[in-house]
Amino acid sequence: MEDGRKPVLPNKVFDCTLRAALGWKGKVKNGMTLREICETLGVSRRALQGYEKAGLVTASGRNKYGHLLYDKDAEMRIAQIKFYQQLGFTIKEITRIIDAPEAELRSALEQRVQKLREEKTEMDELIERANQIIARLSEKTASKKSYFESGG
Secondary structure, three states, rough: OOOOOOOOOOOOOHHHHOOHHHHHOOOOOOOEEEHHHHHHHHHHHHHHHHHHHHOOOOOOOOOOOOOOOEEEHHHHHHHHHHHHHHHOHHHHHHHHHHHHHHHHHOOOOOHHHHEEEEEEHHHHHHHHHHHHHHHHHHHHHHHHHHHHHHOO
């Protein structure tokens, strides 16, 4: 591209395997404005501008009012970026993996899933500890109530 950024091309792996998982419905016909794409995908304007600054996505053109337009490939790419962010990847990591060969993408996803499993185990343990404390506090409250009700 003239501005030095690489062109935005749909990722074949994403196109074939992740579309349904992300709930992508392909709503773009002639392009959506920045506001429409943000509302449709639940992405903030600032986040989308950050994706553009990182070279992850570019607008496909402008409408007659000068508003940026995003085509279906850009919409799919933004959904893909959002998905990777939800998994916990940073923008820098996404920049590295989004157009990577399948093997590299698979490896990055497998590593991230493993890390999420470890975090889930830690969260489950924290929840269990909190529930134990809640149970103990409930027992103490019940003991105090029965003490006062019996005339103590």
